[in-house]
Amino acid sequence: MSKILQVKDLELSFHTFAGEVKAIRGVNFDLNKGETLAIVGESGSGKSVTTKSIMRLLPESSSEFKNGEIIFDGKDLTKLSEREMQKIRGKDISMIFQDPMTSLNPTMTIGKQIMEPILKHQKVSKDKARKVAIELLNMVGIPNAENRYKMYPHQFSGGQRQRIVIATALACNPQILIADEPTTALDVTIQAQILELMKDIQKKIDTSIIFITHDLGVVANVADRVAVMYGGMIVEIGTVDEIFYNPQHPYTWGLLSSMPSMDLNEEKLYAIPGTPPDLLNPPKGDAFALRSEYALKIDMEQPPPFFQVSDTHYAATWLLHPQAPQVEPPAGIIERMRTFPGSRYYEATGGRA
Amino acid sequence: MVKYIGKRIIYMFITMFLIATATFFLMQTLPGSPIASYSKLNDTQKAIVEKKYGIDKPKPVQYAIYMKNLAKGDLGTSFAFKGKSVNDLLASRMKPSFILGAQAMVFGTIVGILLGMIAALKQNTFWDYGSTFFAILGISIPSFVFATLLQYYVASQWHLLPVGLWNDGWKSSVLPSLALAMGPLALSARFIRTEMIEVMGSDYITLAKAKGANGFEIAFKHAFRNALIPLITVLGPVAAGLVTGSLVVEQIFAIPGIGEQFVSSIMVNDFATIMGTTLFFSAFLIVVIFIVDILYGVIDPRIRVAGGKA
Numbered sequence: 323m324s325k326i327l328q329v330k331d332l333e334l335s336f337h338t339f340a341g342e343v344k345a346i347r348g349v350n351f352d353l354n355k356g357e358t359l360a361i362v363g364e365s366g367s368g369k370s371v372t373t374k375s376i377m378r379l380l381p382e383s384s385s386e387f388k389n390g391e392i393i394f395d396g397k398d399l400t401k402l403s404e405r406e407m408q409k410i411r412g413k414d415i416s417m418i419f420q421d422p423m424t425s426l427n428p429t430m431t432i433g434k435q436i437m438e439p440i441l442k443h444q445k446v447s448k449d450k451a452r453k454v455a456i457e458l459l460n461m462v463g464i465p466n467a468e469n470r471y472k473m474y475p476h477q478f479s480g481g482q483r484q485r486i487v488i489a490t491a492l493a494c495n496p497q498i499l500i501a502d503e504p505t506t507a508l509d510v511t512i513q514a515q516i517l518e519l520m521k522d523i524q525k526k527i528d529t530s531i532i533f534i535t536h537d538l539g540v541v542a543n544v545a546d547r548v549a550v551m552y553g554g555m556i557v558e559i560g561t562v563d564e565i566f567y568n569p570q571h572p573y574t575w576g577l578l579s580s581m582p583s584m585d586l587n588e589e590k591l592y593a594i595p596g597t598p599p600d601l602l603n604p605p606k607g608d609a610f611a612l613r614s615e616y617a618l619k620i621d622m623e624q625p626p627p628f629f630q631v632s633d634t635h636y637a638a639t640w641l642l643h644p645q646a647p648q649v650e651p652p653a654g655i656i657e658r659m660r661t662f663p664g665s666r667y668y669e670a671t672g673g674r675a
Numbered sequence: 676m677v678k679y680i681g682k683r684i685i686y687m688f689i690t691m692f693l694i695a696t697a698t699f700f701l702m703q704t705l706p707g708s709p710i711a712s713y714s715k716l717n718d719t720q721k722a723i724v725e726k727k728y729g730i731d732k733p734k735p736v737q738y739a740i741y742m743k744n745l746a747k748g749d750l751g752t753s754f755a756f757k758g759k760s761v762n763d764l765l766a767s768r769m770k771p772s773f774i775l776g777a778q779a780m781v782f783g784t785i786v787g788i789l790l791g792m793i794a795a796l797k798q799n800t801f802w803d804y805g806s807t808f809f810a811i812l813g814i815s816i817p818s819f820v821f822a823t824l825l826q827y828y829v830a831s832q833w834h835l836l837p838v839g840l841w842n843d844g845w846k847s848s849v850l851p852s853l854a855l856a857m858g859p860l861a862l863s864a865r866f867i868r869t870e871m872i873e874v875m876g877s878d879y880i881t882l883a884k885a886k887g888a889n890g891f892e893i894a895f896k897h898a899f900r901n902a903l904i905p906l907i908t909v910l911g912p913v914a915a916g917l918v919t920g921s922l923v924v925e926q927i928f929a930i931p932g933i934g935e936q937f938v939s940s941i942m943v944n945d946f947a948t949i950m951g952t953t954l955f956f957s958a959f960l961i962v963v964i965f966i967v968d969i970l971y972g973v974i975d976p977r978i979r980v981a982g983g984k985a
Contacts, residue, residue, distance in 0.1 A: 377885055405889075412887035424878040429900045429975055439886040474976040490886065 326497055326530050327353040327376070332390035332400075334375050343601050345371045347554040348390070353498065358524065358531040360541040360562075362577065363551035366598045369534045372551070373500045375400075376532075377417055378407050394498075412439040416491040420503040422483035426475035432459075432486050433471030439493045458489040461526075462519060481512035485519065492523060499524075500532045505540060517543055538581045542566060547634070550574050553599045553609030560635030567662035570629075570637035572614040575655045583654070592652075608640065616641060616649050632664065683968070687961050694957045695745060695950075699738055702946055728754065730946075741950075750951035755943045761951035764936065771841050772925070772932035774848055776918030779855035784910060786856075787863025794864065795871030796894055806864055813861025819923045822854035826927065839929040851928045855921055859913050863906055870902035877901075903974055911967035915960040 334346040346368050353359055361369045374380050376392055376399060392399040395414065399407070416439070419425040427435060436455040440446060446454070452471070459467035462485040464478075475483055484504060491499055501520065505513040521544060524531060533544055541548055541562065548565040550558040550573065558571040569575055576594040596613035599605050605612065611621035618640050620626075629642035640646055650656070659665040716724065725731040729740060744751060750761035787810075794806040829850060830838040841847050874880065875898055883897045922934040929935075933952060940948035972979040 379881055379884060408887045408889055410887075411885055417882070417885040419878055419882060421878060425882045427879040427883065427897050427901070428977055430897070438883070438888065442887050476977045487882070490882075 324355050325352045326355045326394070328391075328393040329372070329376070330391050330393070332372070332375065332392065333388040334371065334380075335386050335388055336380075337384050337386065338602075341602050344388075344604050345385075345554055345601055346375065347601075347604060349551075349554075349556055351549055351556060351559060353530050353532060355497075355530055356524070356528050357546040358533055358544050360533045360535060360545035360548045361551055362535060362538060362541055362548060364536060364594075364598060366601075367551040368554040369551050370502055373417070373502060373532055373534060377411060377415060377500065378402070378404075379417075409443070412491075412496075413443040413494045414496055415498045415500065416494070416496040417500045417502065418484070418487050418491050418504045421507045422480050422487055423507065425487055426483055428475055431472050431474055432478070436471070436486065436490045436493055439490065443494050454493065455489075458493060459486070461492075461523070462486070462489045463515075464489075481508055481515065484508060484512075484516055488516075488519065488523070492527065492529075495527050496529055498530050498532065500534075502534045503536070504533075506535070506537070513540070520544065538566075538577060550577065553604065554601055555609065555638070557610065557639070558635075558637040560631065560637075563662065564632065564635040567658050568631070568635070568665040569651075569655060569658075570631055570635075570642060571610075571639045572616045572641070573610045574637075575651050576613075578658065579652050579654050592654075608638075618646065683965055687965065690961055691954070691958060692742075695742065695954055696738075698950055698953050699741060700734075702950060703734060705944065728752065745954075750954070751947035753940075753945055753948045755940060755945040755948065761947050764948060765933065765951060765955055768931060768933045768936050771848075771930050772934060773918055775851050775855060775921075775924075775930070775932065776914070778848060778852040779917050780859055780910075780914050782852065783856035783859030784863045787860040788867050788906075790860070790864040791867025792871060792894065792899070794868040795875065796890070798872060803868075806868070810861040810864040810868075813857040814865070816857070817923075818854050818857055818921065819927055821857050822851065822924050822927045825850045825854055839927070841930050847928075847930075851924050851930060854924050854927075855917055859910065859917065862909060862913065866906040866909065867902055870905055871898055874898045874901045900974055904971065904978075907967055907970055907974065911963045912960060915956070915963040918959065 329349055329351050332346055332349040333344070336343040336345055349368070349372055351359070361372065363369050371380065375385075375387070376394075378399060382404075387400045390400070394410070397406075399410070402410075426432065433452065433455050436458055437448070437451040440451040440454055441448070444451075456467045456471055459471055464470060464482060464485055470478075475486070478486065488504075504520070505516050508516060517540065520531065523529075531544075533541075535541060545562045547559065547561050549556045550565065550571065552573050558565065558569065558574050560568075565574060566578065569578060573594075576592070579592040580594060582591055594613060599609045599612075606625075607623050608614075608617070608621040608626055611617040614621070620640050626638045626640045626643075628636040628638050630636055631642070641649060651659070656667050659667040662668055722731070729737060732740075741751065748762070750765070753759050753761055753764055790806040790809065794803040797803055826838055829835050836846050836849050839847075871894075875893075880893060880897055883893050888897070922938050924930075925932040925935040926938065933955070936948070937952045940952065
């Protein structure tokens with residue numbers, strides 16, 4: 323598998339009146355060709371900021387790269403000029419936003435909006451661009467595209483608008499598609515359709531997708547790999563099975579436990595106690611320690627490094643240190659781990675049964 | 676669309692009818708009469724004049740006659756300007772006012788929009804503060820102060836342009852137009868700045884940027900049109916006011932426009948001219964508002980009227 327994008331030690335701060343907000347504090351991940359990487363985490367964990375910084379869509383006046391690099395196509399995106407970035411945006415890397423009701427220009431026909439990146443990045447005539455736009459609309463499932471491409475966004479439903487945004491993002495066959503919570507603003511039936519559409523399209527044009535969401539149900543549906551973000555850092559990264567069935571970080575345990583499940587008969591849904599860390603004054607040790615019942619003394623003093631669980635699975639928690647005490651994850655998590663070959667509970671139950 | 680326009684035109688006539696009725700009866704409550712200034716006449720002569728103009732008849736009859744004439748487009752005869760019809764008076768005075776108003780409007784809005792765009796795109800820089808300062812000056816200082824300043828420096832001290840009157844072609848129109856333009860200029864600059872900042876923060880602008888659009892395309896192709904709507908709303912009435920003449924600025928530059936005539940007709944209680952000018956202003960405003968409503972639809976497809984072609 324070839325790496326199409328590498329994010330290395332990325333650190334980014336916002337300058338506000340209150341001071342410097344360290345929104346991203348050392349993020350590392352690779353994106354492989356053709357895969358879908360989901361980034362999950364609660365609000366304020368830095369998932370959107372990470373992807374917006376890849377596209378360099380954050381306001382230049384208030385945000386600043388402190389460290390690290392974003393390597394795409396042999397170039398470090400953090401060092402490119404605005405003009406060079408304009409050639410990459412919409413052509414090699416494109417983006418889908420959360421709210422389809424506001425992400426289309428209300429005073430421009432959708433045809434024009436889809437044609438815009440085509441005319442911008444490819445040397446084609448208007449007629450050709452129009453044909454491509456209509457093909458794209460057909461591909462994303464807008465019926466009667468020949469007539470409808472002349473219409474304005476308000477004449478489409480929310481789900482259709484998100485399809486149009488997707489068509490726009492795909493106009494130049496991007497190598498990377500960043501989807502920033504593309505289904506959050508849609509109702510559940512439409513969500514499922516949009517997810518199916520994205521999976522179909524990925525097969526057709528072989529693009530890599532970074533999928534940001536806080537909905538773990540969506541992650542299970544679309545992702546190949548998952549990165550869990552907390553407090554401006556990735557705390558656990560692995561394949562979708564590893565994250566769902568052999569999670570190691572207490573925060574991932576919390577996330578999975580707070581997901582409603584058909585098997586559990588508990589009346590009350592679990593919620594992670596406390597609030598996200600204040601990134602104006604980030605905590606010294608593990609950012610999650612104050613909310614974690616599994617926190618060790620060292621968590622308060624030193625941030626944990628990444629410990630390798632398998633070739634593809636890493637987690638940043640002191641619990642994985644050889645000298646750390648053995649702790650029992652929550653019951654629901656143990657339940658999950660029992661089904662995963664290679665987890666410690668899988669072998670234990672196998673032995674007892 | 677045709678149905679909508681038809682309906683709007685009917686409403687426009689109803690509005691005009693109501694305005695005419697209201698002004699007519701309000702005029703009657705004014706103290707004095709147009710004849711009062713004819714002090715050299717004795718009572719018999721006054722009676723003859725009153726009979727000639729028809730103001731000896733009972734008020735309802737006068738009203739009926741006035742409305743009948745108005746329906747034919749006849750605004751009556753002036754009392755003060757020796758037997759001239761109000762229609763002719765307005766027609767002869769309209770041109771200077773119209774030229775000044777149109778020039779002020781075009782210059783003011785274009786420069787104002789540019790200033791506002793610069794301020795919004797270079798938010799919190801020297802450019803922004805400069806244009807904001809300029810706009811606040813324009814809003815807070817009345818046009819007659821600009822008028823006198825322009826008159827004093829440009830005309831009287833530096834002798835670049837005429838001080839006043841309407842006898843030197845386009846040169847006569849420059850200073851009064853500039854004085855009148857300050858209002859719409861400042862207004863446009865403020866409105867466009869606020870709207871542009873808001874629009875530039877919206878999702879579709881970020882998406883346009885994510886598609887690879889450059890700064891110019893984002894500002895003009897995507898943001899500008901969306902920022903125009905509130906400006907159009909306020910500019911409509913401002914345009915009507917300017918084009919139908921600014922009372923004060925026309926007085927200062929001694930320009931024979933509608934505004935100047937309006938003031939003098941009020942001075943002498945010239946009923947017919949006051950009525951005629953008021954109705955003319957009203958009609959103009961109503962038409963401008965109608966045009967603005969049509970423009971909304973042209974600019975923003977979401978406001979396109981029901982039954983219209985999408």
